[in-house]
Amino acid sequence: MTKGMWKLDALSGLLCIATGIFVGLSLDGATEFGGWLSQWQTLVAGALAVGAAAVTVLQMERTDIRQQTRHIELVRLGLRADRLTMLRLRDVWLDRLVAQADAIIPSLATIDQATKTTNDYSPIELNKAMGAFGYSFWRFKEILEDPLYEAAKPLFDGPATTAARFSDQSIQAIRELNGPLSAFLNFNQGPAFGYYADAAETVEKYWGLARGVPAAVQRLAAEIRRIAALYE
Structure with missing residues (x-):
């Protein structure tokens, strides 16, 4: 009693x-x-x-x-669960996302150079970069579909939600570019000979987003770390 x-x-x-x-x-x-x-x-x-x-x-x-x-x-039990979710998101999940974003930086640089020149790049290196670029979408998709990320989203505030949305859009741009970017560059001949109007339009629309994936991920990472710090 x-x-x-x-x-x-x-x-x-x-x-x-x-x-x-x-x-x-x-x-x-x-x-x-x-x-x-x-x-x-x-x-x-x-x-x-x-x-x-x-x-x-x-x-x-x-x-x-x-x-x-x-x-x-x-309420205390709920806060404890939220705390565990955010800390695990920061300490486990986020490292995978950032590592994947860092891994495609060389490929993005190679492709970006090829979109701006006609002959001053290696077709072999471009082929490798395009392969890594296309495959990265599926790696990103696997990471973003982690249940931990979905469970943490309701805990995001306005800036974090905006950063997450922009990061998702940038990564989605990789998928949109997979076919059109290949047609635009036409691996072995360069953009001057592999130019298709629809492909060029798609590249113009999405390449800026795709090229900004590392920066978008870093922005999201900063927001996740900020929110996780509130639960410590």
Whole structure:
């Protein structure tokens, strides 16, 4: 029993006993006390009613206290779960995302050079870069579909949500460019000979986003670290 609550239970019991005695004696005016009680029964009944009301209020307050305590416990459990989610996202998941973004930086540089020149690049190196570039989307997709990332998203605030959305859009641009970028560059001949109007339009639309994947991921990483720090 909660400390102090036994007093309230004892008071409730005494009021019940007093009420029983009052009712019994009020029905029997033969005794001296019964006569006195009969004379003052209205006042006594009022006092008992006030006492009963006070006990009822105290009982309700005790119930409210218990509910509030339970609510606080649930909130603490929820915060503990949120804390574990954010710290795991930062300490485990985020390293994979950043490592993948860093891994495609050389490929992005090679492709970017090829989109700006006609002959000043190695077709072999470009082929390797395009292969790594195309495959990176599926690696990113695997990382972003991790249930841990999905569980953490509701904990993001405005800036973090914006950073996550921009990062997702940049990574999605890699997929949009897979075919059109190959047609635009036409690996063995360079952009001057492999130019297709629709491919060029797609490259113009998405290449800036795809080229910015490392920066977008770093921005998201900074936001995740900031939020995770709030839970420490």
